[in-house]
Amino acid sequence: VTVGDRTAELPVLHGTDGASAIDIATLTKQTGHTTIDYGFVNTAATKSAITYIDGDEGILRYRGYPIEQLAKASSYLEVAWLLIYGELPTADELDAWDHRIRRHTLLHEDLKRFFSALPPTAHPMSVLSSATAALSTYYEHESDPDNPDHVELTTVRLLAKLPVIAAYAHKKSIGQAFLYPDNSLSFVDNFLRLNFGVMSEQYEINPVVSQALERLLILHEDHEQNASTSTVRLVGSTGANQFSSVSAGINALYGPLHGGANEAVLDMLARIRDSGESVQRFVERVKNKEDGVKLMGFGHRVYKNYDPRAKLVKESADAVLAELGVHDPLLDLAKELEEIALNDEYFQQRRLYPNVDFYTGVIYKAMGFPTRMFTVLFAIGRLPGWLAHWREMQYDPQKKIGRPQQLYVGSPERDYPR
Ligand code: MLT
Numbered sequence: 001v002t003v004g005d006r007t008a009e010l011p012v013l014h015g016t017d018g019a020s021a022i023d024i025a026t027l028t029k030q031t032g033h034t035t036i037d038y039g040f041v042n043t044a045a046t047k048s049a050i051t052y053i054d055g056d057e058g059i060l061r062y063r064g065y066p067i068e069q070l071a072k073a074s075s076y077l078e079v080a081w082l083l084i085y086g087e088l089p090t091a092d093e094l095d096a097w098d099h100r101i102r103r104h105t106l107l108h109e110d111l112k113r114f115f116s117a118l119p120p121t122a123h124p125m126s127v128l129s130s131a132t133a134a135l136s137t138y139y140e141h142e143s144d145p146d147n148p149d150h151v152e153l154t155t156v157r158l159l160a161k162l163p164v165i166a167a168y169a170h171k172k173s174i175g176q177a178f179l180y181p182d183n184s185l186s187f188v189d190n191f192l193r194l195n196f197g198v199m200s201e202q203y204e205i206n207p208v209v210s211q212a213l214e215r216l217l218i219l220h221e222d223h224e225q226n227a228s229t230s231t232v233r234l235v236g237s238t239g240a241n242q243f244s245s246v247s248a249g250i251n252a253l254y255g256p257l258h259g260g261a262n263e264a265v266l267d268m269l270a271r272i273r274d275s276g277e278s279v280q281r282f283v284e285r286v287k288n289k290e291d292g293v294k295l296m297g298f299g300h301r302v303y304k305n306y307d308p309r310a311k312l313v314k315e316s317a318d319a320v321l322a323e324l325g326v327h328d329p330l331l332d333l334a335k336e337l338e339e340i341a342l343n344d345e346y347f348q349q350r351r352l353y354p355n356v357d358f359y360t361g362v363i364y365k366a367m368g369f370p371t372r373m374f375t376v377l378f379a380i381g382r383l384p385g386w387l388a389h390w391r392e393m394q395y396d397p398q399k400k401i402g403r404p405q406q407l408y409v410g411s412p413e414r415d416y417p418r
Helices: 024-031 065-074 076-085 089-102 111-117 124-142 148-176 187-196 207-219 227-236 241-254 262-274 279-287 308-324 327-343 346-348 359-368 369-393
Strands: 012-014 020-021 049-056 059-062
Touching: 059 065, 059 076, 059 187, 059 227, 059 308, 065 207, 065 308, 076 148, 076 207, 076 369, 089 148, 089 187, 111 124, 124 148, 124 241, 124 369, 148 187, 148 241, 148 369, 187 207, 187 308, 207 359, 207 369, 227 241, 227 369, 241 369, 262 327, 262 346, 262 359, 262 369, 279 327, 308 359, 308 369, 327 346, 359 369
Parallel strands: none
Antiparallel strands: 012 020, 049 059
């Protein structure tokens, strides 16, 4: 095999006795390592004990617990604890942690000037990443990665403050006044109020909406070595604190191939609706690769089966729309698209199934979030995973600064012409 050749077959390794043979895919599965950088597609192997994915079977587990059970019976903070500390918390542990997080929700008043200095057209993801990096300037003296107390405090601060920054990014984008957090409310209810409450009016929490948002956040909490998580690990491996590392992760999540995909799905559905084109015709154009048109929210680098998160998101989409009495033609379009694609040989052969991004946008839209907030919601969901990976990397006794392997494919030595 020529390394870098994407068309080559995976090689079979023979033992020295010539008798035992093992293929690279089996070896990779057994050891958990990428043993060869096949086709120059991955950059390096990472050892981790946080999330398990079997993309062929469509299985996702956090610390060994199936995502379906966690999403139905746990809270966002309970799952965050599980990811970060490795065990489900006791009721007392969770209570104390929740209480501590609530006490840290306030942002420094000076940050208001930071927000107002940004243009009103700023994308909420850019606001989120820059304000998260800015948090570091307030807590530099208490965010030393080598000090365990600082690590705990910074974890709590990020969990407490990121949702507030996210809600402020939303309020700024629609020109409304920021609300102060109400710490009598749960994590999710506080977040909903900060986004949708207005000054001097009581905000009514809808329990169905609150439950659906909690579930969506849980489903996004971790997904092993995705682009943003590896970014957090890589940046953290340099000794950067959690504020800087998480801010880098937010930037990685921003792109349409990663967190930005939920926004791209909704844009795609709206374009189909507005064009008046039939879904069948749209699918044909995808198959024929006409005009570079793509079926967003379908297919995943890891899953060759239904993304288990997508099933749960679909259930929540139906529940939220029914509760709010919203009939969204985009949800009908999404379902029709899914049905046509799943019954089409083209998608079956390529094992392309809806992924987590396919239905999330429809729910967020029904809840009242503008499209540009969708990726921000992904970031709030993903925060515990980033923090868990940052710690796992930080506390690895064999920790080294990250350095993806390079395969040099440029010019050989050349004679300098001058
Ligand atoms: C995620 O949840 O991070 C996305 O599905 C992308 C990925 O896992 O690569």
